[in-house]
Amino acid sequence: MDTGRYAKLFLSESRENLSEINNALLELERGGSDTAIARLFRAVHTMKGMGAAMGYTSVGELSHELETLLDKLRNGALVVTRPIIDTLFSGVDALEQAVDLATGAAPQQLDVKEIMARIRAASSEETPQTFTSEFAIVAVDRKAPSPSAPSVQAAQKTPRHIRIDAKRLDTLMNVVGELVIARDRIQKIAEQLGDESLLEATLRASQILATLQNEIMTSRMVPVWQVFERFPRVVRDTARSLGKEVDFKIEGREIELDRSMLDEMGEPVLHLLRNSLDHGVETPDDRERAGKPRVATLILTAERDRATVLIRVTDDGRGIDQSRVLPRAKKLGLVEQGTTKLSEQELISIISRPGFSTAEKVTEISGRGVGFDIVATRVRALGGSLEVHTDAGLGTSVAMRLPLTLAISRALLARVDKEVYAIPLTHVLETFSLSQPMLLESKGRQVVAIRDDLFTAIWLRERVGLPPAASAASGQVVLIELAERRAALIVDEFIGQQEIVVKQFDGVDASKTLFSGATILGDGSPALIVDASSLL
Amino acid sequence: MSDAVALPPEQVVEEEPHVPTRRLLVFNIGDSSFACDMDSFREIVPMQHITRLPGAPDTVRGLINLRGTIVTVIDGGTSLGKLARGRAEGLILLVDYFDRWIGIGVDDVRDIQDVPIDQFGAADQAEIPLVGAVTGAVEIEGQRVLVLDIKTVVQQVIGQGR
Incomplete structure (x- = not known):
């Protein structure tokens, strides 16, 4: 068999199975019994078959060992205990590694002897059939599965799908x-x-x-759960390593986003979740002292709002303490000394500054205040925005507002000389006609005066390597903004606004930073999309 | 073997010792000709509107719209060190490059030739400014033609791209 051809398919199906296994394990840990074990068994069994068919011995053998253990749990020969759950989690992690290694650029088999021995030890343990153990999750049936259990029928009626590249x-x-x-x-x-x-x-x-x-x-369009479903496991592991207890909920998992956007948003969401666990959520003891339940609540919500999607991470942790942010902000000269309360907008712009952190301890989880500014930068690059709501002592809610797709966006088409460039509207604040009195010089720089403000003048002509226009004071001004920085971009003429389909191209050196992509104009010719961040 | 006499003459020819050939596309840039393996090319399209790519070196002409895909076009003359940029080259050769296409502007396609591999001679790497791009030389109609590895040419000009 030409395994190379099937390796990709194997990988994508394995990912689905592994995430199913992880979720079933989490359910088992929360006290789910028969159905969780049945789901686990099924998914592991599938992995075993696929691994064997592909000749991935490590995957096949490891799955077989897990299956043996799960079989004993299923038929009641063993009861679910904390050590068994931990062993299962370790086994699944090893399985994931084995899959990655077997399908990597240089395929190899993971050494699974040690973990297999652990699983075997766990499954051969003669656990007495008692339910007195502190950790034992009672395996008695709450809802006895009957042959015609409705859940099985529902699963068979799922809509038909096909896989497309x-x-x-x-x-x-x-x-x-x-x-x-x-x-x-x-x-x-x-x-x-x-x-x-x-x-x-x-x-x-x-x-x-x-x-x-x-x-x-x-x-x-792809439902967000495709990205969200790996989060429960990450949240569990992160919380455990931080010694925190958290009840993680996901809402709106069926909300759909364009594939291009979905691929990009996983990382920022993960940052927000880690940030919440690390900085927001208190330790169980601290929570108890503050009169809160020991177990914190962390909610990830997806919500459609017209042409945007709101992805929100809410915790009931300590919130962002203004009294701690303010002194830092004043010290760094970010706000005036007399300020007593920060607006939400000010708060966002301060905490999203690179390196800003009030955490006293640097932890492995979210590092030294680099979490939030990464999120802010990514979200802006995706054409979205951030909203933060926080109550000291009660919790924080951070929302990312993202467009539904990356593939299509609105842009302002501008001409310089005979060339047309697209400027994404996400970064355009206002447009003006340029006149001589607006052009001034300040501190040796050319600036444009708009109302009472001065903005650095940027000639698009100059940036794209064209000679200066005959008259410097003619043309149009685009006021662009990115991360609180503004500038006046000067072009010859506006052609109009247009929905553009963003396409990637093979650029070279400087052209890669100057433009974020290209699009095709009405006359069929390509036009470059100006990357606002490279101008500012 | 005696019945071989009865075979039509062209089949007898096939029985002779056979030297494998390489199918080469021969193209012109200015006064020079170059050849590349035919397999390297996907398509040949006429020269069309090219959007200039600011910030790119002279070896890159710009972007074209090929049925909805943006394709970067390399300037053949400048890249191969033969001619200055800015001439109106007549054709764009499309090359498969990783999972996409790159265009190379040339003046003209001269011929497609099957050249026996024993006729490939050595060539000096220094004949064009791209390291490792020359794989040999062949004689075509009395003219010495450099054989290029077109993927190396593209890689030297635009790197990994994207």
């Missing part, structure tokens, strides 16, 4: 983008000709095309 969807998206451009051209020609029936036919084709575009956009 994501690249195919990207290609479809591209082709539809081309069609839209071609339609615009046909429409123009039809208008010039003024032929009634041609115009009518064009209109009809446009409507069908709009439906097609919408369908393809929809087929690229």
Whole structure:
């Protein structure tokens, strides 16, 4: 068998199985019994079969050992204890490693002897059939599974799906983008000709095309649980290593986002969760002293709000203490000395500064205040924004507001000389016509005066290596903003606003930092998308 | 073997000792010709509107829209050290590069030739400014033509890209 060809498929199916195993284990740990064990058994059994078929001996053998242990739990020969759960978690971690190694660039088999011996020891332990052990999670049936259990039937009725290489969807998206451009051209020609029936036919084709575009956009949408489902395990492990107790909930897992966005948002969400566990949530003893339940609550919510998605991480921890942030902020000169209370907006801009932290202890989990500024930077790069709400002593809620897709965004099209560039609207505050009196010099720099403020003048011409315009004081100004920094970008002329499909290209050196991508204009020619962060 | 006499002449020819050949695409840039393995190319498209890529060196012409995909086009003349940039090259050769395409602007495609591998001679690496791009030389219609590894050419000009 050509295993190389199947390795990718194996990897993606293994990931699904492993995450199912992890979630079932977490359920078992929380006190779930028969159904959790049955789920575990099924998923491990699948892994065993797939591993053996691919010739991945480490995966096959390890799964077999886990299966033996799970079988004993299933038929009651063993009871679930804390050591057994820990052994299962370790076994699953090893299984994950074995999968990664076997499917890596240089495939190899993980040495699983030691972990297999551990699992075997656990499954051969003659656990007496008593339920007196402190950790024993009673394996008596609460709901006796009957042959026609409704859950089994429901599982069989799930909608039918097929696997498609994501690249195919990207290609479809591209082709539809081309069609839209071609339609615009046909429409123009039809208008010039003024032929009634041609115009009518064009209109009809446009409507069908709009439906097609919408369908393809929809087929690229992926529910957030695909990213969220690995978080329960991460939260559990992080909380345990920090000695904290937390009840983690996920809400809105069915909310959908474009694949391009989903791929990008996992990391920032993980940062927020870790930040909450590390800095927000108190130790059980501290919580008790503060009159709160020992177990903290951490909630991850996804919520659709028109064309954006809100991803929120809420904890009932200690909150961000203004009395600790303020002195630091004053010391760093971020706020005026007389300030007594920070607005939420000020708070965000202060805590998202690189290196800002009030944590006294540097921990491995979220490092030295580098968590939040990474999140802020990523979210802005994705065209989104952050909202923070905090009550000292009661908890913090951080929300990321993200556009539904990265693939399509709105941009301002601007011309310099004979070239057209796209400026993403996410960074555009306002636009003005440039006139001579607005151009000033301040501290040796050229600035543009807008109302009572002065902004550094940036000529797009100069940035793209074109000679200066004949008259410096003509053209249009785009006030751009990124992370509290603003500047006046000067272009020759605005052409208009347009929905653009963002495409990647092979750039070289400087061109890679100057532009964040390229798009295709109505006339079919490529236009570069200016990266605002490189201008400021 | 005596019935070989009865075979049509062209089949007899096939029975002769056979030297494997390489199918080469021969293209012109200015007065020079170069050859590359035909397999390296995906498609040949006419020169079209190229969007200049600010910040890129002279060896990069810019971007074209190939049926909805943005393709970076290399300037053949400048890259191969033969001619100055800015001439209107006539064709774009599309090369498979990792999982995408890169274009190379050339003046003209001269020929597609099957060249027996025993006719490949050595060539000096220093003949063009790209390290490791020359794999040999062949004689085509009395003219010495450098054989290039086109992937190396692309890699030297744009690196890993993306």
